[in-house]
Amino acid sequence: MYNYRYRSLFQCFMLALLTAFIFLTPSLACFAKDHATVQIIKVKGYNTQDEVRDSIRFALCRVSKSNLSFWGREYPINAGFYNKGDICSVSVVEDRPKLLYKLWMQEKSAPLVIVLPGIGSHFQGMGLNAIAQVYYDAGCSVVIISSAMNWEFYMAASRSKAPGYIPTDVEDIYNALSKIVAEIKKDNVDKIKSVHLVGYSLGGLHTLFLAEREARSKKKIGFKSYLSIHPPVDPYSSMFIMDKFFERGTGWSEKEMRLKIERSVAGYLQLVDDGLSDDKVKILKDEGEVLIAYAYRSSLRELLLSICKVGNDMGFIKEKYGFTKGALYKELNPYSFAKYADSFVKKAAAMRLGNDLSMKDMASNSNLHTISEFLKTADNISLIHSLDDFLINKKDVIWFSRVFGERAYFFRNGGHLGELYTAEAKVSIVKHLDLKF
Amino acid sequence: MKIRFTLLIFISLLFASFFCLQAPVSGAQVVKPVKELKRDLFSVISLPDPIEGYNRVIFEFNDFLMVWFFDPLMTGYSFIVPKSGRKHIDMSIVNLEYFIHLVACLMQGEFKGALIETERFFINLTLGVGGIFDVAKSWFGLQPHTEDFGQAFAKWGIGPGFYFVLPIAGPSTFRDAIGMIFFVACHPITWIPVPGLGTFVFVNRMSLRVEQYMSIRDPALDKYESMKDMWYLNRKIEIENLDRSDHPYFTDDKGRF
Known part of the structure; x- marks a missing residue:
């Protein structure tokens, strides 16, 4: 009796072990394959909170004034990195205002690094200028431009009625960069050793598509290497995540919502002025989400305003652009990115390309998977990301490590861009660009 | 026997599913697009602007x-007086505004704030050489409570009214504009009969803020709207005293952060 019970228990155990082995073997193999190439960049003393509040630490990416002389600090006009950059302009599209860009040239011959910012960023943004300084301090000349989804770039260099469709945006950026590089080379013949492209966030995604564009171009700009920092894999899904952040406060009362925004902005300003307090960003997670969404939606609203200003609203907006804009803002305020993409971007892409595209087509053509074969073989492209970036998921991390192999580097924490202020990150973004000094 | 066999299969599957849960590959994150936003966040934190036409005209003028x-004037002035010099001049003026801060604190029932402001005034007046140095903060850790009449009115429950751009003085609300009349009337500089002193104090203060103004102005397409939103948010933070790093919300966080 007892023997029988033990025997059946043993059978049961063996069967379970066998089944687990059958199910587990492919997963283990997959695990080994996926994780073998994930290279982690260690950051000393990074006290992580969560992926949202860590992301807000990008505000700590500020132009450093520590290397200023006493006279530079006392008389800051035209002193300091931010003010030292020359604001230049170049004509990109006929009958449009000139595109502005900021340039820092080294005295002697040096590599030229072009930095593309995240969604909606203006070239005068502090984070973008701070990243430019990292490369300048490393001995490079640096150029920065506004994002393809910023009003400044749109009004000067976009040939679409509304930006947001990656393949056409990439064409516009490529066109603008070729003119900028030609202009700089014309004025500084012997001062440019090589040209390199860096982008972060949406700019990181643009960088990867631009690398592919350069590879099939007959008249090349001549990029020697590329670095993509925190790119999304599927930009539309990423922007929908931002829309979700904006919806976070739906259940809050109006008073509660107002107070949460005030607290988050106050926490943000304290972070900018005084740095981390007790090694923390003093903002709650849900407040942080609304803050990120608010900043992103403000830039979308401004882009929509510029579309209305140049008369490209394609019939989606009833109110006309005029001196007072209260009524126009009321119409623009409810636009989520999904609504913008489904109306403006879809129609603008169809008008430019001459054929209708569904949202599914637009999303798949803008997805990094479309150029995965190219990315696998392009050994002059590197990637820096973090494992907990809220714009990507675990599947994306695996995809990145499979495609980029040893050219992919990950931070454990930092959320979206929130580790870039650290010394380790500054070293990494220079080291992994493969500069030719 | 049949039951035992079923049990055997069930346990096996349970084991198997447990082990398989440890597999590292997660499913793709499905993000559904948000077509229409349920709430207009911009209007929640925006001021009513019924006189937008007037405000925009004054804003353009300013x-x-x-x-x-002002920018060229301040650039010239900044070349004559170094930054720390301008800062210390402004500190001494802020110290002279003690009476305004005191009354505004008392109007709000902030007796602790009133006491701290009094301590700060006397410490800075004596040890800080007439307020040129803020030793009350740097030596004694006494944070300033720079309250004004607009803040006091807000604490009394008076609403902001509407957005109101004042010539030269810039963004305000109807409530804060009334507060500003009291501020100017109570300001010691108003009562010192030295011609041009008020202009000097204004230019000195603006020279410290012009960079901040330009950093908001330059990247914006609609400079009026950007300035309005930023100013109002900042003002609300001042009214709630969230601009102080020693505010209980930040210091007694109870593990919130």
Whole structure:
């Protein structure tokens, strides 16, 4: 009796072990394959909170004034990195205002690094200028431009009625960069050793598509290497995540919502002025989400305003652009990115390309998977990301490590861009660009 | 026997599913697009602006003055007086505003704030050489409570009214504009009969803020709207005293952060 019970228990155990082995073997193999190439960049003393509040630490990416002389600090006009950059302009599209860009040239011959910012960023943004300084301090000349989804770039260099469709945006950026590089080379013949492209966030995604564009171009700009920092894999899904952040406060009362925004902005300003307090960003997670969404939606609203200003609203907006804009803002305020993409971007892409595209087509053509074969073989492209970036998921991390192999580097924490202020990150973004000094 | 066999299969599957849960590959994150936003966040934190036409005209005038008159003037002035010099001049003026801060604190029932402001005034007046140095903060850790009449009115429950751009003085609300009348009337500089002193104090203060103004102005397409939103948010933070790093919300966080 007892023997029988033990025997059946043993059978049961063996069967379970066998089944687990059958199910587990492919997963283990997959695990080994996926994780073998994930290279982690260690950051000393990074006290992580969560992926949202860590992301807000990008505000700590500020132009450093520590290397200023006493006279530079006392008389800051035209002193300091931010003010030292020359604001230049170049004509990109006929009958449009000139595109502005900021340039820092080294005295002697040096590599030229072009930095593309995240969604909606203006070239005068502090984070973008701070990243430019990292490369300048490393001995490079640096150029920065506004994002393809910023009003400044749109009004000067976009040939679409509304930006947001990656393949056409990439064409516009490529066109603008070729003119900028030609202009700089014309004025500084012997001062440019090589040209390199860096982008972060949406700019990181643009960088990867631009690398592919350069590879099939007959008249090349001549990029020697590329670095993509925190790119999304599927930009539309990423922007929908931002829309979700904006919806976070739906259940809050109006008073509660107002107070949460005030607290988050106050926490943000304290972070900018005084740095981390007790090694923390003093903002709650849900407040942080609304803050990120608010900043992103403000830039979308401004882009929509510029579309209305140049008369490209394609019939989606009833109110006309005029001196007072209260009524126009009321119409623009409810636009989520999904609504913008489904109306403006879809129609603008169809008008430019001459054929209708569904949202599914637009999303798949803008997805990094479309150029995965190219990315696998392009050994002059590197990637820096973090494992907990809220714009990507675990599947994306695996995809990145499979495609980029040893050219992919990950931070454990930092959320979206929130580790870039650290010394380790500054070293990494220079080291992994493969500069030719 | 049949039951035992079923049990055997069930346990096996349970084991198997447990082990398989440890597999590292997660499913793709499905993000559904948000077509229509349920709440207009911008209007929640925005001020009513019934006189937008007037405000925009005054804003354009102020902006023109800032870019073509004050900015060059301040650039010239900044070359004569170094930054730390300008800062210390402003500190001494802020110290002279003690009476305003005191009354505004008392109007709000902030007796602790009133006491701290009094301590700060006397410490800075004596040890800080007439307020040129803020030793009350740096030596004694006494944070300033720079309250004004607009803040006191807000604490009394008076609403902001509407957005109101004042010539030269810039963004305000109807409530804060009334507060500003009291501020100017109570300001010691108003009562010192030295011609041009008020202009000097204004230019000195603006020279410390012009960079901040330009950093908001330059990247914006609609400079009026950007300035309005930023100013109002900042003002609300001042009213709630969230601009102080020693505010209980930040210091007694109870593990919130």
